[in-house]
Amino acid sequence: MSAPANSIEISNLATHYGNRQILHNVSLTVGKGEIMVIMGGSGSGKTTLLNHLLGLKKPSSGTVRILGHDIARLSPIALQRLRTRTGVAFQSGALFSSMSVGDNIALPLREHTGLDETTIGIMTRLKLEVVSLAGFEHLKPAELSGGMIKRAALARAIVMDPELLFCDEPSAGLDPVVASSIDDLILRLRDAMGMSIVVVTHDLDSTFKIADRICVLDKGHVLALDTVDAIRSSTDPRIQNLLNRRTEDSEPDAESYLRRLIGGPAHPPPPPSPTRTPRP
Numbered sequence: 001m002s003a004p005a006n007s008i009e010i011s012n013l014a015t016h017y018g019n020r021q022i023l024h025n026v027s028l029t030v031g032k033g034e035i036m037v038i039m040g041g042s043g044s045g046k047t048t049l050l051n052h053l054l055g056l057k058k059p060s061s062g063t064v065r066i067l068g069h070d071i072a073r074l075s076p077i078a079l080q081r082l083r084t085r086t087g088v089a090f091q092s093g094a095l096f097s098s099m100s101v102g103d104n105i106a107l108p109l110r111e112h113t114g115l116d117e118t119t120i121g122i123m124t125r126l127k128l129e130v131v132s133l134a135g136f137e138h139l140k141p142a143e144l145s146g147g148m149i150k151r152a153a154l155a156r157a158i159v160m161d162p163e164l165l166f167c168d169e170p171s172a173g174l175d176p177v178v179a180s181s182i183d184d185l186i187l188r189l190r191d192a193m194g195m196s197i198v199v200v201t202h203d204l205d206s207t208f209k210i211a212d213r214i215c216v217l218d219k220g221h222v223l224a225l226d227t228v229d230a231i232r233s234s235t236d237p238r239i240q241n242l243l244n245r246r247t248e249d250s251e252p253d254a255e256s257y258l259r260r261l262i263g264g265p266a267h268p269p270p271p272p273s274p275t276r277t278p279r280p
């Protein structure tokens, strides 16, 4: 069978939680070596879409093809095999706290390959070098900074040299300088290893820096699927709202924040108008 042209092909995906439809007619491709960023407001369906890509949720209708395979049709063993060709860096890092950083990173190699310990050690240290954590393999996750945890999670996600990498909020909770270094790392991984990468993020700076294309979700619909330049210059007010949210977020209104804390209304009631007569 010839290799598929795209790493991901989603076609008319619909999904529900109970009776509630969450994703509507989502279609999307991710090409080989492409970085696709999925963004959207809270509750727009980003995590649900990621769960489909990871084979954790079955479509109500439509198909999700990963590296040429319709994942809803794969047997558990075939799905497991496919997962060894993909890597996931979870938002929290999802490192095992009782294991050293080195053992966390080596885990997929120990679970899915028959490699000897010397080779596993070499491969683990190589990936630690890639993410600039060489020499930290003996530390426990609790001894790492937030940025180091994200790097360790990325090292574990790429230790099997995946063709496809998923990153869930890779820069969440990091200061801008550290977040930017994670962006650089993601770009380096794509350039050095040629992998396709899907990033779910709220971070606009990061999105504009790393994305080849952006998929904007809005209430479970694909609102836009385009290049960074096209999204930035979009005149769609819903996209502009999303892009301008950063300004609103970074300039909190002290008065309404205080009102929220004391349980008052979000906005003060309008002053009584002298010209308006109350209705009977």
Ligand SMILES: Nc1ncnc2c1ncn2[C@@H]1O[C@H](COP(=O)(O)OP(=O)(O)OP(=O)(O)O)[C@@H](O)[C@H]1O
Pocket: 017, 022, 040, 041, 042, 043, 044, 045, 046, 047, 048, 049
């Ligand atoms: N396990 C679940 N059961 C029922 N409803 C769910 C479940 N998970 C998510 N939802 C609903 O699906 C919708 C989309 O949620 P999802 O977590 O995919 O959004 P999101 O874009 O990732 O949001 P956020 O950015 O806040 O994480 C939301 O309305 C949410 O309430």
